Amino acid sequence: MSAAAVARDTGARLAAADAAGLNATLYWSQELLDAEARRVEALPADSSLHGMPIALKDNIVTTDAPTTCASRILAGYVSPYEATAVTRLRGAGAMVAAKANMDEFAMGSSTEHSAFGRVVHPLDPSRVPGGSSGGSAALVAAGVVPAALGSETGGSVRQPASFCGVVGVKPSYGRVSRFGLVAFGSSLDCISVFGRTVDDAARVLAAMSGHDPLDRTTLDRPSMRRPEPRRDLRGLRIGLPREYFPADLHPGVAAGMERARRATRELGAELVDVSLPHSAFAVPTYYIVAPAEAAANLARYDGVRYGPRRIGAAGGIQALYQATRGEGFGPEVQRRILIGTYVLSAGYYDAYYRKAQRVRKLIADDFRRAFTGGVDLLLTPTTPTPAFRAGEKTGDPVAMYLADVFVCAISLAGLPALSLPVGRSEGLPVGAQLIGPFFEDEAMLAAAAALERALGADAEVR
Amino acid sequence: MSIGRDDVLHVARLAELAVRDEDLPRLVDQLNRIVDYVAQLDRLPAEAAADPQAGESDPDDPFLPGPAQVTLRDDVPGPVPLARPPAEFAPEFAEGFFLVPRHGAMEDL
Amino acid sequence: MAWETVIGLEVHVQLRTRTKMFCGCRTTFGDPPNTHVCPTCLGLPGALPLPNAEAVRLAARGALALGCTVHEISVFARKNYFYPDLPKGYQISQFDQPLATRGRVAFESPERGRIEAGITRLHLEEDAGKLLHDRFPGKTAVDLNRAGTPLAEIVSEPDIRSPAEARAYLTTLRQVLVYAGVSDCSMEQGSLRVDANISIRPPGETALGTKTEVKNLNSFANVERALEAERTRQIGLAETGGRIAQVTLLFDAGAGEVRELRSKEESHDYRYFPDPDLPPLVLAPGWIAEQQAALPELPEARRARLEADYGIPAYDALVLTGEMDLANYFESVVAAGVEAKMAANWVMGDVMSSFNETGGFPVGAPRLAALVTLVRDGVVSHQAARRIYAELAQHPDQDPRAAADRLGLVQVRDQGALSAWVDEVLTAHPGEVARYRSGEAKLMGFFVGQVMKRSQGKADPKGVQPVLHERLSRR
């Protein structure tokens, strides 16, 4: 199929998704798609992503569409420069198809915290697609695009991938440039990928990975290659961290994990029991570190240089700041800014931020010990439950935070991880998480491809 | 530790966020809920939080997810170009300047 | 009651780089507003800091020149506050792990002789933009060309004991940094800025009094004046039972007064934390040693060497080393064959006047050497040479000898010509001739002056005297 035909086809699917009320996109246009097709047709036909339409989470900047982070504070903002990851994907022949809805500034686990309305789960409109990259996940799950970029700070791709029944891959920190990814928690943020298959996600990841002189936190190591999928898992030791299999795990998720365990063993892997004791502290640690960084990262939205401005009634610069920010940020973003400011403020730094940094190291040390102790990969559930109902957790911020209980620690440790569909529980997808050692993204993806083939995603597990 | 009304107002002032009076009680509740939740880090034994394996490393050395040290850029002009000039994205702009309302205290500096 | 004054100074100097601290924008002065800006220094969503190697090198060099320990590991931190000149809502600075600590500045105190003030720390940071309050009615205009310019902040210990000492400290600090090539240190262009902390205490007291901070100090002279004013204010308060509050003050140079800056209702809480966009700055010990070895001769060492090597007076060496460029110029003139004291006199005279006016040297050192040689060889008089210097300053391409010829300033030593001028003078002043002959020997000077005048300065004074003697001794 020609790029032009793919562009038309993708436009039709996007229109259908809109008509179905998914609310998964914040911007797309047939003109943009057609322009992308014309651009791609001038590229060599053997470029690695030739003609592949890709949706971008709306916190990744492009010069030809608005980037709003699903926030009123950036309504209508069009970036005057483009993210490195996007430049690389475009160079590899991908077409930018749409900007996807998300939790405002990537803060949330259900994509209900968008200033432009919640994203609807493609399989059950009463449920959430997960978040914060819920729009990207829904677009892939609904078959609108084969792949989409999301971003992870504490599980924001793996968790919605699990809820929506698609593959979600978070690379190692420092693998993909953050230049042009709107910052949330800079020491955690990773541009990440949704794909229909492990291979789709791996191809996209390989095309955009590698050292970027514009991001001093990327590692200057050889770029990732599209991994050679394994046929089996012989010779691999896969650890099952006991802290990730609590007794009260949702029965559907438990059944999905049983299925994944069995498939793994049948593929020849050796399963071993391991312990990651400090992972129990990952969510509270995360909810100190991420808001602290976010409070500083979101200070630039002050109504002075870009974005809509509100003039406070009192006049003057301070009224401008407070009105612009007070009205421009939604409630969850404001909560996180306030918490982040609090934990860094005089008298509280040691009790919160410094302590969280120490615990973060303990969490990372647990993983390092497991991997140096002879385990090649770790296998856990991605989420404690399948997709929950819209409105179920919006009243209690902490309940929402606990939706990330199995994904947070990996983000704190900077490790590569992915979520793979392992079946369905009462019609809703269940995902398993594979975690690799730092910068072993390729080996993790190769193993995931073998497991993917053995599982088949649509089986009802309970 | 618990967060009071004044703490919230103080922090909101530092973060330059206008908080409406009617939102304040709910905000106080929610922030307390979050702070109480993250305070479970206090349950970690002090020595564990201070030093995982004696002599391994200084507990205050940061955990770095990325490179261990920063690489530096040569002092050669060449900024990332702007596809559009500031005049096109600024909320208020005249004669090459971003404009903001005048503020008394600022005139002094 | 006598009071002891305690002063500490915070100095920000702009590092001499081509580009900003964290982006590739040029550091320029005086260009149209917001023309040197990019995603990073505008604080656009998604942009990241890219630290400048040269800024790090210059800051390390400055620190070493001040005798600081440069640390192998230092950490960039975010200093959080809102201001319209601060694009990101935080300044990238260094906080609990600065680039360098514990140095010193040795300088001449007007009251205490030679003393040292400790340097607490030197750290790297980025500058803010510029605000204009008088250009648009009711508005503040923001220019971000300067935002992100690399700075070294140099914090002194509270070791300074008077406003005059503060000025002397700053003069020496500036010299050291200019010698080390770290900064232009121009207060006019804002490449050196000073904030001062001052408190008073009874003599013998070791605890520090409540300090105030004085800002808006735009010259070293104003630093001294502002601190005098603030010291007087504090002593006045203390002696009338008033309380000194910890406030920030602005110096109004016109009125010669300090004014309290509208005090913010809350004290600053900058919420410093390590910048997660920037891994630690790690400097190899070998690299630090290289920077140390590459330091040029600093003012103190140079002063001593000029005295010893050239035999010039201590005062001359002090003046000449006051500006590195002057000292360089002086040495070039000597190297071109001019006797050292003669060279020093010239450099401290006409050369320094034009340097102070223009900041440069309109007459190159080889040309000045050639000119001074003309004086030594009696080709032109000292007076004539100064006229030639002024001429060369206007038209630097000229050869001094050619200029002397063109201006008709070459001294005349021809006996015939000298005799003619002498005869004319003696004929014109018969009375003075008679008085001289009757014993008033001091009139010789008068006759020489008259001959010089009549010759329009061209007569060689050394040749004139023998002719005068010979004529006046004739009866």
Ligand SMILES: [Mg+2]
């Ligand atoms: Mg500073």
Ligand SMILES: [Zn+2]
């Ligand atoms: Zn710039």
